[in-house]
Amino acid sequence: MTDDLDHAPSPEYRCGYIAITGRPNVGKSTLLNKLVGQKISITSNKPQTTRHRITGILTDAQSQFIFVDTPGFQKRHTNRLHSAMNRVVTQSMRDVDVVILVLEAMRCDDRDKLVIKLLPADRPVILAINKVDRLGDKSQLLPFIEKMSKEFAFAAIVPISAEEGTQLSALLSTIRPYLPTNPPFFAEDEVTDRDERFIAAELVREKLFRLLGEEIPYSISVVVDRFVTEGELRKIHASIIVDKPSQKAMIIGKGGEKLKLIATKARKDMEENFGGKVYLKVWVKVKSGWAGDARALKNLGYE
Numbered sequence: 001m002t003d004d005l006d007h008a009p010s011p012e013y014r015c016g017y018i019a020i021t022g023r024p025n026v027g028k029s030t031l032l033n034k035l036v037g038q039k040i041s042i043t044s045n046k047p048q049t050t051r052h053r054i055t056g057i058l059t060d061a062q063s064q065f066i067f068v069d070t071p072g073f074q075k076r077h078t079n080r081l082h083s084a085m086n087r088v089v090t091q092s093m094r095d096v097d098v099v100i101l102v103l104e105a106m107r108c109d110d111r112d113k114l115v116i117k118l119l120p121a122d123r124p125v126i127l128a129i130n131k132v133d134r135l136g137d138k139s140q141l142l143p144f145i146e147k148m149s150k151e152f153a154f155a156a157i158v159p160i161s162a163e164e165g166t167q168l169s170a171l172l173s174t175i176r177p178y179l180p181t182n183p184p185f186f187a188e189d190e191v192t193d194r195d196e197r198f199i200a201a202e203l204v205r206e207k208l209f210r211l212l213g214e215e216i217p218y219s220i221s222v223v224v225d226r227f228v229t230e231g232e233l234r235k236i237h238a239s240i241i242v243d244k245p246s247q248k249a250m251i252i253g254k255g256g257e258k259l260k261l262i263a264t265k266a267r268k269d270m271e272e273n274f275g276g277k278v279y280l281k282v283w284v285k286v287k288s289g290w291a292g293d294a295r296a297l298k299n300l301g302y303e
Ligand SMILES: Nc1nc2c(ncn2[C@@H]2O[C@H](COP(=O)(O)OP(=O)(O)OP(=O)(O)O)[C@@H](O)[C@H]2O)c(=O)[nH]1
Pocket: 022, 023, 024, 025, 026, 027, 028, 029, 030, 031, 042, 043, 044, 045, 046, 047, 048, 049, 050, 051, 070, 071, 072, 073, 130, 131, 132, 133, 134, 160, 161, 162, 163, 164
């Protein structure tokens, strides 16, 4: 939003951090993107898409909301990467003023309950019941809200559709009173604390999540090796890191077609996101066991 902030912020100005939590695939990153009006966190219909803490900032005349998207909390962590992702979730909930728990409408299973157990007791938690656009019969919502209010002492419960943008202003007005009185921490036009290099790598990873079969995306990471700006043109070299040579072959595809499609889609998103032409070159490299290797994870920015 671009309300005028030229004048000094009034003493009533509010600014604070809001963590977006929940089990994998409930729509946390979709919600973050919709709230800030820009795609800064990648999304897919596969669980465990988000691997990092990603900040999205929304500024208006009276408030600055600093949203923190987190990886979906997962019960089974089979390698160091998963443990690192879970640590991001628990840490993020401690570092914020408000927590939003995202659930899918009409669903609160064991994986959701596991996250509810982690919710902090000493700060407001707002429940956002997402994907209400999928509900044929909206009258089911009221009993579900009632049931959920017994699961945890939520400060408020707001049904939303992140995808369609429904009830998001209601969600914002619910959050605002819980933010501390502060001047804005970020400039008015800042939407994220992540740089273009990070977003470029993430957009390549998103295409892998969206265009590959079930298993492969989890054994993949992406790193940007080179990012050079020449006038309006960004020249980006990225490497897709896989675990096994067979995965490399699948990503490249017959005659290189798959990799070409991945790179083209990622480049188009980058051009839209960065607002300028992008030259993108992508390689695939095999580095077995990277997701369990402390040094590899550090180099890839996970720990
Ligand atoms: N119908 C519907 N689908 C939604 C809505 N919000 C998100 N989705 C879909 O749900 C899937 C998961 O969305 P994400 O935003 O990636 O979910 P996430 O919670 O960030 O998932 P992880 O990062 O894996 O934890 C995607 O296919 C979204 O398009 C919604 O309001 N309605």
